[in-house]
Amino acid sequence: xxxxxxGYNADPRLRWVEGLPWVVALAAFFLMPEYLSLxxxxxxxxxxxxxxxxxxxxxxxxxxxHSAYFGLGAYxxxxxxxxxxxxxxxxxxxxxxxAGAVLGVTTGAIILRTRALTLLMLTLAITSVLLExxxxxxxLTGGADGLSGVVVSPVLGMFKFDLFxxxxxxxxxxxxxxxxxxxxxxxxxxxxxxxxGVRENxxxxxxxxxxxxxxxxxxxxxxxxxxxxxxxxxxxxxQFVGLNVLSFESAGELLVMxxxxxxxxxxxxxxxxxxxxxxxxxxxxxxxxYWYFGIGTMLVLVVMFARGGILGIVDGILAKLRRKP
Amino acid sequence: MEVFLASIxxxxxxxxxxxxxxxxxxxxxxxxxxxxxxxxxxxxxxxxAGGYVLTTxxxxxxxxxxxxxxxxxxLVAAGSVVIERLLYSRLYNASDLEQxxxxxxxxxxxxxxxxxxxxxxxxxxxxxGYLKGQFALxxxxxxxxxxxxxxxxxxxxxxxxxxxxxxRWGAMVRAAVDNRAMAQSVGINTKRLFTLTFALGxxxxxxxxxxxxxxxxxxxxxxxxxxxxxxxxxxxxGLGSLRGPFVAALVIGIADTSCKYWLPQFGAFPIYVxxxxxxxxxxxxxxxxxx
Numbered sequence: 001x002x003x004x005x006x007g008y009n010a011d012p013r014l015r016w017v018e019g020l021p022w023v024v025a026l027a028a029f030f031l032m033p034e035y036l037s038l039x040x041x042x043x044x045x046x047x048x049x050x051x052x053x054x055x056x057x058x059x060x061x062x063x064x065x066h067s068a069y070f071g072l073g074a075y076x077x078x079x080x081x082x083x084x085x086x087x088x089x090x091x092x093x094x095x096x097x098x099a100g101a102v103l104g105v106t107t108g109a110i111i112l113r114t115r116a117l118t119l120l121m122l123t124l125a126i127t128s129v130l131l132e133x134x135x136x137x138x139x140l141t142g143g144a145d146g147l148s149g150v151v152v153s154p155v156l157g158m159f160k161f162d163l164f165x166x167x168x169x170x171x172x173x174x175x176x177x178x179x180x181x182x183x184x185x186x187x188x189x190x191x192x193x194x195x196x197g198v199r200e201n202x203x204x205x206x207x208x209x210x211x212x213x214x215x216x217x218x219x220x221x222x223x224x225x226x227x228x229x230x231x232x233x234x235x236x237x238x239q240f241v242g243l244n245v246l247s248f249e250s251a252g253e254l255l256v257m258x259x260x261x262x263x264x265x266x267x268x269x270x271x272x273x274x275x276x277x278x279x280x281x282x283x284x285x286x287x288x289x290y291w292y293f294g295i296g297t298m299l300v301l302v303v304m305f306a307r308g309g310i311l312g313i314v315d316g317i318l319a320k321l322r323r324k325p
Numbered sequence: 326m327e328v329f330l331a332s333i334x335x336x337x338x339x340x341x342x343x344x345x346x347x348x349x350x351x352x353x354x355x356x357x358x359x360x361x362x363x364x365x366x367x368x369x370x371x372x373x374a375g376g377y378v379l380t381t382x383x384x385x386x387x388x389x390x391x392x393x394x395x396x397x398x399x400l401v402a403a404g405s406v407v408i409e410r411l412l413y414s415r416l417y418n419a420s421d422l423e424q425x426x427x428x429x430x431x432x433x434x435x436x437x438x439x440x441x442x443x444x445x446x447x448x449x450x451x452x453x454g455y456l457k458g459q460f461a462l463x464x465x466x467x468x469x470x471x472x473x474x475x476x477x478x479x480x481x482x483x484x485x486x487x488x489x490x491x492x493r494w495g496a497m498v499r500a501a502v503d504n505r506a507m508a509q510s511v512g513i514n515t516k517r518l519f520t521l522t523f524a525l526g527x528x529x530x531x532x533x534x535x536x537x538x539x540x541x542x543x544x545x546x547x548x549x550x551x552x553x554x555x556x557x558x559x560x561x562x563g564l565g566s567l568r569g570p571f572v573a574a575l576v577i578g579i580a581d582t583s584c585k586y587w588l589p590q591f592g593a594f595p596i597y598v599x600x601x602x603x604x605x606x607x608x609x610x611x612x613x614x615x616x
Contacts, residue, residue: 062425
């Protein structure tokens with residue numbers, strides 16, 4: 001089982017391949033210093049995609065409103081820095097995480113009682129409510145102009161955020177490492193096994209007496225917390241918050257990244273944002289029309305022909321190679 | 326008092342017009358979702374296509390308004406058959422997630438194509454002279470075009486209801502919505518029935534998009550921006566029902582118009598909160614059968 005798909009027989013030991021993303025990330029830091037701001041953005045989106053994978057890939061909750069928690073984290077960190085005067089980045093992250101958790105548990109407890117279209121609709125409606133608040137509460141959020149004037153003091157009082165984005169990159173990498181470790185622990189725990197059980201057959205999980213609803217609320221809250229942290233990171237590296245963090249397009253883009261990498265495979269959340277954001281950096285500005293056309297076509301093709309995403313294709317090739325000799 | 330009364334009448338009037346548009350666009354979504362359980366987020370694409378067909382037919386080819394409106398219905402319905410046979414039909418047994426992703430992909434493609442052909446600007450609608458101006462009724466003046474929308478919408482709705490409730494085809498549709506497997510086993514060709522229903526629903530969406538081009542701006546991001554409205558109508562009204570989305574569309578049209586008139590500082594906030602409240606109270610919608 002190289003796919004990290006969870007389940008009862010999964011082997012939780014670390015494999016050497018799993019060190020690869022971190023080696024690549026560090027190599028990129030030294031070899032491509034001019035791309036560090038893009039790199040930090042990719043790291044943030046990996047964390048964000050990981051949080052989405054937890055609920056979509058492992059628990060099987062379909063949501064179109066995950067940007068609610070990401071956007072809340074971004075705005076909480078931004079408001080703390082620009083309006084309240086709390087400059088410490090770690091404190092901002094903790095508060096952003098707490099905000100994500102509170103919104104996650106309250107909305108999760110409400111919406112997870114429903115299913116299918118109603119659930120989808122409720123996630124959309126919640127994000128729309130937040131977007132509307134952020135748009136109209138201009139004194140706090142800056143409205144459509146965005147929230148500027150975000151000042152972040154040095155990390156741990158020692159590492160100042162520099163112009164080249166070196167600190168920001170390593171800081172994001174450290175937070176991502178922590179987030180990845182938590183998510184990995186979670187999916188290999190009995191709790192993670194229960195989640196895949198709910199995804200595969202919720203009726204049976206009910207029948208064996210598993211507290212399905214509470215498990216879902218718990219994982220939803222954890223996911224919202226991680227998304228809040230990712231949002232806070234985005235604010236700190238950009239030193240700006242725009243309304244688009246809460247938009248439906250942003251939630252859609254995130255889903256695209258996760259699907260592209262592979263859902264419910266842990267490292268799909270790593271591959272997807274790298275491929276998507278690098279491609280976007282190279283192509284989107286020159287050919288905006290073709291870019292969206294390409295994204296849409298790719299999404300349709302992935303759903304039709306390659307449901308495991310890039311990692312699914314790699315797994316397929318590896319399995320074939322192994323069978324041959 | 327008189328001023329207040331006038332504003333109530335005006336808000337109700339514009340709200341009903343918007344509600345009619347929303348209903349004509351969304352009713353197809355309700356039926357197809359109810360029948361095949363297909364989470365079709367790309368329904369707005371058909372409405373957008375209808376809007377483009379109408380505006381292009383009028384401003385580029387100089388067609389009269391009624392012809393352009395009919396063309397919006399026919400072309401979108403025909404196009405949707407092709408898309409349904411080629412793409413949608415392969416995913417009827419796929420998971421909700423795959424259907425959602427696939428239809429989001431379709432939206433992305435449609436937005437890109439629309440932007441490529443028409444640019445990002447809103448398409449202007451050139452109404453014929455007889456639909457411009459004011460229409461006097463009971464001592465008040467109403468914009469003629471909105472009166473036309475309401476009357477036209479009411480006729481369309483009546484025809485649709487007659488078709489579903491009184492004809493053989495309608496009985497087959499109702500049977501398939503209630504229990505697809507059973508309908509199939511008594512000899513109804515549900516596949517063909519669904520293609521036809523899908524075409525009708527998409528055609529109506531195209532009609533609604535064209536009819537409402539003056540109210541809901543025709544621009545590339547249309548399917549994204551109005552997705553919530555179409556889904557709210559269906560989710561609040563109840564899947565597979567004709568009556569539910571009608572009530573929901575009227576309520577949303579009137580509520581949205583009154584919010585914009587009396588509480589512009591809140592934007593669409595009250596609508597979303599009300600939607601959340603209704604769905605928590607009745608998860609299957611106001612008229613949904615599967616509670």
